[in-house]
Amino acid sequence: MSALPLLDYQRYGRQMILDGIGFPGQVKLRKASVAVVGAGGLGCPALQYLCAAGIGRIGIIDHDRVELSNLQRQILHTEETIGLHKAESAARALKSMNSDVLLDVQTVAVVADNARELLAPYDILLDCTDNVPTRYLLSDTAVALGKPLVSGAAQKFEGQLSVFNYGANGPCYRCLYPTPPPRETVGSCAELGIFGVVTGTIGNLQALETIKIILGLHDETPALLIFSALGTPPFRSIKLRSKKESCLACGKSPRIPSSTDYVQFCGGPAPDWVSLGQSSGKANQRAKVEELRQAIESGVELSIIDVRPPTEFGICQLPGSRNIPLKALLEDPKKCIDSGTEPVYVVCRLGNDSQIAAKALRSQIEGEITVKDVIGGLQAWSKEIDPSFPIY
């Protein structure tokens, strides 16, 4: 049995004295290699605990760069590393915590063409990504390479955790979800919101499941852990089906072509809401922020309708604007127009919902009222008119 470096006995002593770990367990951790795909809200806490526990080799794979809006939950990144690749930023933090761990920094996106090559060197894969196509790709790759996939996901106040392709009969992601969800039902953290402690909780649990697999302490029962931060109780564990014989990836006759276009399979690329909100639209249907500014300053009577959800309206709003959330407006557009004849400007965060709202209003109005919505929404207002107006 190979000895550990002398200082490791001190560093890892608190976990080495646990029954189930001991000296052999620490050696297993040291010999283990894991790949963490995504160094964001889930990846950061997962990486932190895997590195602290003394995993020998960790691949950090992420092509994104650190932004200020990440720091609320992606706890390895700092104000100093804004603009750096997340993989690099995370590696810096980990190195200062445990310089003994071998870190592979990969700043490329995992795609069908490179996934097997990138992930082949590792014993266990962690899915800490934020989109559906990559989840299918990672699952298929884990099956192809014969490695367990520790999968975490989080949104708003909720999280989910599963280990796929593990044990004698464990299902893969495709066994559970043979068909991807419709594109329009999938939102991002930027659209839907995410609470930092929630990604932290799931990311920590991914590290835990990974370590249990390495140590042989995992019972191999297929399960889905559901975390609901505001629920009572906050955790529930769901018994899952075993491997599906008809599964295209891990079933009796696998037939996933290596050239699969995962983005198309999942309904196409995510819409770029910022660009879509900036489209110029039909003449006289959309107004630039400058036009709105001039209208406000001219002192003429006008009506500004803000169609964001009330919580977002509460964060920041244009003076004199009225909040009528899109859903309420669409239920009864007529009620939203005052009896007067003043022009109506519809705003939202980026200029997408406002187009829907303005169209609904126009279709209901009799007479001469002008209804326009604001190109680029409040974000454009902040960027072009009033830099002191918050962007969130």
Add this chain to the structure above:
Amino acid sequence: MSQLSLKVEFGGGIELLFSKKHTITVELPALVPTDDSTDDQSLMEDTAKEKKPANLAYLVLYLRDRLLTERAELFVENGTVRPGILVLVNDTDWQLEGEGDYELKDKDNIVFISTLHGG
């Protein structure tokens, strides 16, 4: 004829389709029309309609017809829940319980949860 009282829960965003309610109680007769109609009249005890034991497939249609407040296709597709929604019966994936054919029992806990993708 006996009634079933079911605890139905929504999570992962599905609650947004049901007036933002996370938990509701659904009362169903143990026997429901074989033509899957969900109106009050059809659920009356003395209706002449042919009956079958209430199952999960029927519950999905009942929720769609009676309690859904958003567009139906966000919940149901091709007569069953759309892809991306997990259905749990008493903390077990419905795939282990016969899916839509599972016959509901009094006090069953049924969960509809959307799979999450963020991180």
